[in-house]
Amino acid sequence: MMINKRLINTVPESKKHIAGNVAAQWISLVGNIIIIFTIGRILEALRMNSLTIQQGVTTACIFAACVAVRFCCARAASRESYLASKSVKKTLRELIYRKLLRLGSSYTEKAATAEVVQASVEGVEQLETYFGSYLPQFFYSMLSPVTLFIVLSFVSMKAAVVLLLCVPLIPVSIIAVQKFAKKLLAKYWGQYTKMGDSFLENLQGLTTLKVYQADEYKHQEMNKEAEQFRKITMKVLTMQLNSITVMDLIAYGGAALGVIFSVLEFKAGNVGFTGCFAIIMLAADFFLPLRALGSFFHVAMNGMAASDRIFALLDLPEDEEKEAHIGKEKVIDIEGLSFSYEADRAVLRNIHMSFPENSFTAIVGESGCGKSTIASLVMGMRSGYEGSIRIGGREITEISEADIMQNITLISMGSYIFKGTVRDNLLIGRPDADEKSMWRALKKVNLADFIKSAGGLEMGISERGSNLSGGQCQRLALARALLHDSPVYIFDEATSNIDVESENDIMEVLIKLARTKTVILISHRLANVVMADKIYVMSEGRIAETGRHETLAAKDGLYARLWKTQSELENYGGKEGQYA
Numbered sequence: 001m002m003i004n005k006r007l008i009n010t011v012p013e014s015k016k017h018i019a020g021n022v023a024a025q026w027i028s029l030v031g032n033i034i035i036i037f038t039i040g041r042i043l044e045a046l047r048m049n050s051l052t053i054q055q056g057v058t059t060a061c062i063f064a065a066c067v068a069v070r071f072c073c074a075r076a077a078s079r080e081s082y083l084a085s086k087s088v089k090k091t092l093r094e095l096i097y098r099k100l101l102r103l104g105s106s107y108t109e110k111a112a113t114a115e116v117v118q119a120s121v122e123g124v125e126q127l128e129t130y131f132g133s134y135l136p137q138f139f140y141s142m143l144s145p146v147t148l149f150i151v152l153s154f155v156s157m158k159a160a161v162v163l164l165l166c167v168p169l170i171p172v173s174i175i176a177v178q179k180f181a182k183k184l185l186a187k188y189w190g191q192y193t194k195m196g197d198s199f200l201e202n203l204q205g206l207t208t209l210k211v212y213q214a215d216e217y218k219h220q221e222m223n224k225e226a227e228q229f230r231k232i233t234m235k236v237l238t239m240q241l242n243s244i245t246v247m248d249l250i251a252y253g254g255a256a257l258g259v260i261f262s263v264l265e266f267k268a269g270n271v272g273f274t275g276c277f278a279i280i281m282l283a284a285d286f287f288l289p290l291r292a293l294g295s296f297f298h299v300a301m302n303g304m305a306a307s308d309r310i311f312a313l314l315d316l317p318e319d320e321e322k323e324a325h326i327g328k329e330k331v332i333d334i335e336g337l338s339f340s341y342e343a344d345r346a347v348l349r350n351i352h353m354s355f356p357e358n359s360f361t362a363i364v365g366e367s368g369c370g371k372s373t374i375a376s377l378v379m380g381m382r383s384g385y386e387g388s389i390r391i392g393g394r395e396i397t398e399i400s401e402a403d404i405m406q407n408i409t410l411i412s413m414g415s416y417i418f419k420g421t422v423r424d425n426l427l428i429g430r431p432d433a434d435e436k437s438m439w440r441a442l443k444k445v446n447l448a449d450f451i452k453s454a455g456g457l458e459m460g461i462s463e464r465g466s467n468l469s470g471g472q473c474q475r476l477a478l479a480r481a482l483l484h485d486s487p488v489y490i491f492d493e494a495t496s497n498i499d500v501e502s503e504n505d506i507m508e509v510l511i512k513l514a515r516t517k518t519v520i521l522i523s524h525r526l527a528n529v530v531m532a533d534k535i536y537v538m539s540e541g542r543i544a545e546t547g548r549h550e551t552l553a554a555k556d557g558l559y560a561r562l563w564k565t566q567s568e569l570e571n572y573g574g575k576e577g578q579y580a
């Protein structure tokens with residue numbers, strides 16, 4: 001179909017602007033018809049040498065009035081076109097944004113970031129022409145030939161019928177290419193998003209690529225993709241150009257036919273001079289609106305292909321609205337929990353864990369045993385598990401995401417530090433935090449002195465905190481988390497890859513925090529979990545052992561083995577360490 005009903009109904013307020021645009025163009029057409037007939041009559045009078053001053057003045061007045069009306073209509077049409085496209089952009093971007101919010105923090109499970117960016121930026125931009133130009137032109141190009149036919153049928157029925165019969169050839173040619181164009185454009189968009197995806201990925205991993213000198217390889221790969229994109233773009237352009245050439249032939253051929261007929265009728269004495277002049281001047285107007293529709297059509301098709309992608313995004317399945325709130329007691333209970341990312345590879349098997357209020361619990365185990373998976377399940381970031389995860393007596397799947405985020409703060413290895421100032425980053429934790437509490441949080445993480453010397457809360461922070469050290473970044477992230485002031489904190493390898501001083505600072509804060517909050521610490525470094533009230537030792541998705549450090553270290557189990565290996569490694573070279 002040449003009209004996408006769902007798209008129009010998605011932005012209902014655009015309808016009135018489209019109607020306004022069509023009305024303005026139609027009034028302008030009527031003005032044009034009046035101008036042509038007035039000029040025709042003047043020329044006829046001149047030909048007959050019968051022009052009177054009064055006729056000249058009246059004609060000049062009508063001419064000026066029509067020109068003024070046409071000028072106003074042109075302005076009104078372009079304004080309505082602007083308003084239609086503005087409402088489209090606003091509505092669609094809002095819809096996409098709200099959809100992402102409803103999809104929640106795990107939206108990347110369902111849609112790639114590059115795809116979302118392209119749909120909401122480029123895709124929506126493409127629809128500007130669809131609503132601003134194509135749709136009004138679609139209706140106007142039907143109204144215009146009918147109007148002209150009615151007017152010219154009074155002059156010469158024959159010529160009017162010939163012109164009207166040629167008009168449908170243009171939409172026929174458009175429909176003929178439509179199927180082919182749709183397939184081609186779907187391919188074009190597919191190629192475009194693929195290229196966008198790899199571009200984003202390579203840009204994000206550029207440092208790593210440079211380190212391994214693999215940038216040249218990726219460069220070649222991207223070149224190949226760009227070349228494929230160039231080829232498909234050229235195909236699209238060739239298709240559009242060919243289709244426009246066909247439409248031009250029909251439009252100007254049809255107009256020429258109309259002109260020939262009118263001249264023949266004039267010669268035969270069936271049409272007067274003014275009538276003949278009007279047909280010659282208006283013949284092209286039969287076709288030009290459809291011809292313009294044809295060229296907008298190709299841009300609009302691009303927009304429609306983009307809209308398919310936008311709707312695919314908007315149609316992504318959502319979890320139903322969750323209303324339940326976490327109970328007063330923030331105890332977390334996990335019973336018989338099993339989970340897998342892929343069908344035949346269990347990551348967690350029959351896990352039982354309990355995290356009492358204001359306790360310090362640690363989860364340890366070798367890399368890949370499923371520790372972080374537990375954290376993301378408790379945060380409600382993943383669904384589709386077996387067993388139960390209850391917070392305050394409520395199953396996590398029933399609790400709203402906002403409520404979970406308000407009650408649990410996750411601090412992971414690569415906490416994101418935003419470009420801006422220290423203040424901006426801290427306010428993310430608590431938007432209404434005052435300066436005093438910000439400094440208190442910075443002091444707790446031992447960052448206050450440094451921030452003071454570097455310009456205070458207004459200190460500029462680069463993207464991803466690149467002007468801070470890894471330890472400083474993590475301490476700032478911790479200060480932000482402390483401001484968030486939630487009853488539960490999960491630290492997932494929050495002290496990995498940072499200096500010993502920062503690690504010690506963070507551990508000190510964490511231990512103090514556990515007196516008033518529920519703290520879960522996921523760590524591969526056992527020296528950090530010595531103080532925990534309870535330690536869960538995991539192995540291959542199961543709980544291998546449970547207990548306090550002293551008990552576990554005394555046993556001849558997995559924990560004791562890990563402890564021994566780590567103490568040997570960290571005390572290597574005779575350094576006094578925490579394991580001594």
Ligand SMILES: Nc1ncnc2c1ncn2[C@@H]1O[C@H](COP(=O)(O)OP(=O)(O)OP(=O)(O)O)[C@@H](O)[C@H]1O
Pocket residue numbers: 341342347365366367368369370371372373374493524
């Ligand atoms: N998004 C994912 N899709 C598929 N498999 C995943 C995904 N994330 C993790 N896994 C798999 O699940 C298993 C457990 O991963 P998880 O990150 O929970 O381990 P971990 O104990 O936290 O490891 P580490 O200490 O190295 O962080 C791993 O085998 C991993 O390959």
